[in-house]
Amino acid sequence: MRAVHVGSEVFPFSRSGGLGDVLAALPAVQARLGVDVTVVSPWYASLAGTPREVWRGDVFGVGAVRVGELREGGVRFLFVGLAEFDRPGLYHPDDVERFCAFGRAVLPVLQALNVRPDLLHGHDWQAGLPLAHAHLSGWRTAFTIHNLQYQGRWNLAEARGWTGLPDWAFGPEGVEFFGDLNLMKAGLVFADHVTTVSPTYAREITTPQYGEGLDGLLVRLTLEGRLSGILNGLDQERWDPRTDPDIHPYVGAEGKAANGDVLRAEFGLDDAPILGVVSRLAEQKGMDLLIEALPDLVADWNVVVLGGGDPLLTAALTGWAQNPRVAFVGGLNEGLAHRIYAGADAFAMPSRFEPCGLSQMIAMRYGTLPVVRETGGLVDTVPHDVGFRFAGETPGDLAAACREARFAFDDRTEWRARVERGMALDFSWESPARHYLALYERLTGISAESPAARR
Structure with a gap:
């Protein structure tokens, strides 16, 4: 052939x-x-x-x-x-x-x-x-x-x-x-x-x-x-927490803590769990919903966002970066993307539509639990017993799903089980x-x- x-x-x-x-x-x-x-x-x-x-x-x-x-x-x-x-x-x-x-x-x-x-x-x-x-x-x-x-x-x-x-x-x-x-x-x-x-x-x-x-x-x-x-x-050689040169490599859930420490030190974050975002800044990706939900999100999470695109969304996130619980880096940064996937605890993808999506697969492979809208490939890849899914299309819907994830995070046994199930999925x-x-x-x-x- x-x-x-x-x-x-x-x-x-x-x-x-x-x-x-x-x-x-x-x-x-x-x-x-x-x-x-x-x-x-x-x-x-x-x-x-x-x-x-x-x-x-x-x-x-x-x-x-x-x-x-x-x-x-x-x-x-x-x-x-x-x-x-x-x-x-x-x-x-x-x-x-x-x-x-x-x-x-x-x-x-x-x-x-x-x-x-x-x-x-x-x-x-x-x-x-x-x-x-x-x-x-x-x-x-x-x-x-x-x-x-x-x-x-x-x-x-x-x-x-x-x-x-x-x-x-x-x-x-x-x-x-x-x-x-x-x-x-x-x-x-x-x-x-x-x-x-x-x-x-x-x-x-x-x-x-x-x-x-x-x-x-x-x-x-x-x-x-x-x-x-x-x-x-997913390219599982390029995205492998066991061998990734941009992070502290780890196997299973145990090694994530060191990468979380790196991310906190890099952006001066406190000890609240970290919600990561690596995304094109566009309405398709629901980034306007994320920005509108930030007043609720920062009550429970540190939020680290990497991405470029829409100038208005970029300006809004730049303004939010003055908040001690919000970090924003504009544009593409391959090394930082790897550090976010490894160091964050959860990962937000509030997409209005998502043909497939790779970020949620990478996040789960790195033991970072996705919070996703129920659409497209996010439905096909994020099981209910791993990530957190929501059907609506409002900032409140995203905030509610992130709040659910925050409650689950406090139950360390449940959270660890979710992480291990996610890391065991085969997206090759x-x-x-x-x-x-x-x-x-x-x-x-x-x-x-x-x-x-x-x-």
């Missing part, structure tokens, strides 16, 4: 969130199962790593293209270099035009390098256009929705010439969406099968509340048997990878695994 993944980021070379983690971990496990795996993503100016240039040429409708290659963990990574990506950072306001150029370059690059996969697997809207071109070229395709809210929309009259698609593709049954080009819809329409990153989210997005205007199409895909949910895994990529390979096999008719992997 030869598979090509296409996405906008891949850890550790480029990353802004969970998509980059998935495109690092899933292909690596597939490679161990005997699949010939290639990952294609943009060659950003800020790329971490130095690819070896393997091709340079002109692509019709795109212009000059160069391609770099790195190999790691049995996976071949190809980075497509375009003028549109020669600037700092990953994402910008003109991303629809930029990723249309990337999307048009993907197939010609693969053909120039004699890479003809049995299946092309696109991830999120940035991969919608290359998936459409692959389907129109007769390739078998799968498409994964990581977050339906972000769709890659632009006025169709302006964007039409960016795509290289035939005229018939621009109708309501194609990539048109209320007068816009919609690259997420391109992936949905042209994929042989669509997955999303948890079974609950796959059901939720067929409703008007979560369907982001595409629920009618997603209902149709469900009825046709072309939409399913496969829960994401092995099971999700095999589910994807079974899907690939069904779509292509080709054995997905090597004979050695089947034994």
Whole structure:
């Protein structure tokens, strides 16, 4: 089986969130199962790593293209270099035009390098256009929705010439969406099968509340048997409290106390239990609910927040950091994220919707109990006898769940039992990878695994 993944980021070379983690971990496990795996993503100016240039040429409708290659963990990574990506950072306001150029370059690059996969697997809207071109070229395709809210929309009259698609593709049954080009819809329409990153989210997005205007199409895909949910895994080598170099390593519940002491010393916190948050600062993540609940939360908890995003939420948390029980660090900080997961006692995720979520899995692996809203992948991963779940969407609902967690914390026997159950859960990529390979096999008719992997 030869598979090509296409996405906008891949850890550790480029990353802004969970998509980059998935495109690092899933292909690596597939490679161990005997699949010939290639990952294609943009060659950003800020790329971490130095690819070896393997091709340079002109692509019709795109212009000059160069391609770099790195190999790691049995996976071949190809980075497509375009003028549109020669600037700092990953994402910008003109991303629809930029990723249309990337999307048009993907197939010609693969053909120039004699890479003809049995299946092309696109991830999120940035991969919608290359998936459409692959389907129109007769390739078998799968498409994964990581977050339906972000769709890659632009006025169709302006964007039409960016795509290289035939005229018939621009109708309501194609990539048109209320007068816009919609690259997420391109992936949905042209994929042989669509997955999303948890079974609950796959059901939720067929409703008007979560369907982001595409629920009618997603209902149709469900009825046709072309939409399913496969829960994401967790890179358990990268996130392992026994070997994590950013913390005081520990096994079981005993070692957490030293990491809590480190976090208290770092931020000058008192001896109240610590509620951690590592999140993008956005309303989707319920960070406004967290901020409004802080007057109640600080009565029971020290609250440590790491994240960047919305300027208004950032300003509000900066103001709250004057409170001795609140610590806030803006932006991304990998080392601090590890220290929060290890040092906090509980972990808040009040998301309005959560396609899958990795933070709650990491928290449980580190013995930090999640307080989560009942939505998406949080439902599928946080058992009632480990974490604390709430159904509402108000600051009071979050505060009540955190109060429940605080009462449980005082019963050290119950708390320890919850911690041990959480740390024993298996969130490895092995099971999700095999589910994807079974899907690939069904779509292509080709054995997905090597004979050695089947034994």
